[in-house]
Amino acid sequence: xxxxxxxxxxxxxxxxxxxxxxxxxxxxxxxxxxxxxxxxxxxxxxxxxxxxxxxxxxxxxxxxxxxxxxxxxxxxxxxxxxxxxxxxxxxxxxxxxxxxxxxxxxxxxxxxxxxxxxxxxxxxxxxxxxxxxxxxxxxxxxxxxxxxxxxxxxxxxxxxxxxxxxxxxxxxxxxxxxxxxxxxxxxxxxxxxxxxxxxxxxxxxxxxxxxxxxxxxxxxxxxxxxxxxxxxxxxxxxxxxxxxxxxxxxxxxxxxxxxxx
Ligand code: DGL
Numbered sequence: 001x002x003x004x005x006x007x008x009x010x011x012x013x014x015x016x017x018x019x020x021x022x023x024x025x026x027x028x029x030x031x032x033x034x035x036x037x038x039x040x041x042x043x044x045x046x047x048x049x050x051x052x053x054x055x056x057x058x059x060x061x062x063x064x065x066x067x068x069x070x071x072x073x074x075x076x077x078x079x080x081x082x083x084x085x086x087x088x089x090x091x092x093x094x095x096x097x098x099x100x101x102x103x104x105x106x107x108x109x110x111x112x113x114x115x116x117x118x119x120x121x122x123x124x125x126x127x128x129x130x131x132x133x134x135x136x137x138x139x140x141x142x143x144x145x146x147x148x149x150x151x152x153x154x155x156x157x158x159x160x161x162x163x164x165x166x167x168x169x170x171x172x173x174x175x176x177x178x179x180x181x182x183x184x185x186x187x188x189x190x191x192x193x194x195x196x197x198x199x200x201x202x203x204x205x206x207x208x209x210x211x212x213x214x215x216x217x218x219x220x221x222x223x224x225x226x227x228x229x230x231x232x233x234x235x236x237x238x239x240x241x242x243x244x245x246x247x248x249x250x251x252x253x254x255x256x257x258x259x260x261x
Contacts, residue, residue, distance in 0.1 A: 001068050001091065003222045004230050006031035006238070007213070008062030009071040010055070013041035013151045013241075015184030016073025017251055019096070021258040022206040023071060024237065026214055031229040031236045033065055034073075036251055038243035042147045043076045044116025044182070051080035051118065059085055059093075068222050071213055072096060075115055075181050075205070079122035092216045098181030099203040100128065100138060106201060107177040110139050115181030117142040125181075141171055143185065150184040154254060164191040180204040187254070 007027070009020050013036050020034050035058050037043075043051045055077045062070055069092040072078045072085070078095030086093050098119070103111045119125055120140040129135040149163040168175075177200055180186055186204055193202065217223040229236050239255070241247035 001066050003224060005066050005068040006033045007069050008033050008067035009073050010035040010058045011074040011183055012043035013038040014251060014254060015150060017254050018183055018186035019073035019206050019209060023210040023213060026210045029224040029228045033067060033238045036241040038241050038247045041151050044118050044147060045144060048080045051077055052084055055081040069217060073183050075119045079119045079124045094209055094213045096205050096209055098179050099205045100179050103177055103179045103203040104134050104137060109176045110137055111177050111179060112139045112141050112172055112175050113179040113181045114141050114143050114185055119181055143167060146188060147184045150187045154187060160191055164188055164195055168195050175200055177201045
C-alpha cells in the first residue's frame with residue numbers, strides 16, 4: 001500500500017454510492033474501489049455479529065486489493081463493526097455519523113433521525129445523543145421500507161414517490177427538520193423535499209465523512225494532492241456488487257445521476 005493505492009468504500013448495497021459521490025467530489029485525484037453488498041442487503045435488520053462478519057469479509061476483499069484506507073459508507077455497519085474493524089486492520093477506517101449536531105443547531109424544536117433499527121439502538125448512536133445537552137429534542141424513526149425502495153426500485157419514479165409519501169403520511173406528516181442517518185435514504189432526498197414543499201431542512205453525514213477521510217490521509221502523507229492517480233482514468237472508479245452484474249450497471253447509472261446533481 002502507498003499513496004497511489006485506491007481508497008476502498010463499502011455499503012450493504014447501493015446507498016453508499018452517495019458517499020462515494022461526495023468523497024470523489026472532494027478528492028478528485030484519487031482512485032476508488034466501491035463494494036456494494038446487495039446480495040446481503042439489508043444489514044439493518046440483521047444481528048450485530050452478522051453485520052460484523054459481512055463487513056469483515058468486504059474489508060478483507062478491499063485489503064487484498066491493497067487499498068490505503070476504507071470508508072464504511074453505511075451507518076449500520078459503522079454502528080455494528082467500526083471499532084472491531086479498526087482493531088483488525090492497520091489502515092485508517094472511516095465511519096459514518098448521523099449529522100445530528102448541525103441539525104440541532106439549526107432547528108428550534110424536534111429533529112427526527114431516520115435510520116435503520118440497528119443504527120438507532122446501538123450504543124454508538126445512543127451515546128452520541130446522551131452526550132448532547134439537547135439530545136431530548138432528537139426523535140428516532142426506523143424506515144426499513146426505504147432501504148428496500150432504494151435497493152430495488154430506484155428509477156421507478158411512481159414507486160419512489162408512493163414509498164416516500166406513504167411513510168411520511170403515516171409517521172411525520174408535519175416534521176420540522178430531518179437527519180438522514182442511513183446512506184440509502186440520500187437517494188430519496190429530492191422526493192422528501194418535494195413532500196414537505198421545501199419547508200424542511202434535511203441533513204446527512206456524507207460531507208463530514210469525506211472531510212474526515214481527507215484530513216486523515218493528509219496527516220498520514222497519503223493524499224494525492226499534487227499527484228494524480230497513476231492508472232488510466234477509465235479505471236479510477238471501480239464498482240463491484242456482490243449480487244449481480246445488473247447491480248453494477250444500476251450502480252454506475254446511479255453514480256452518473258448523482259454526478260449530474
Ligand atoms: N446504507 C445502510 C446505512 O447507512 C443501511 C441499509 C441496510 O439496512 O442495509 O445504514
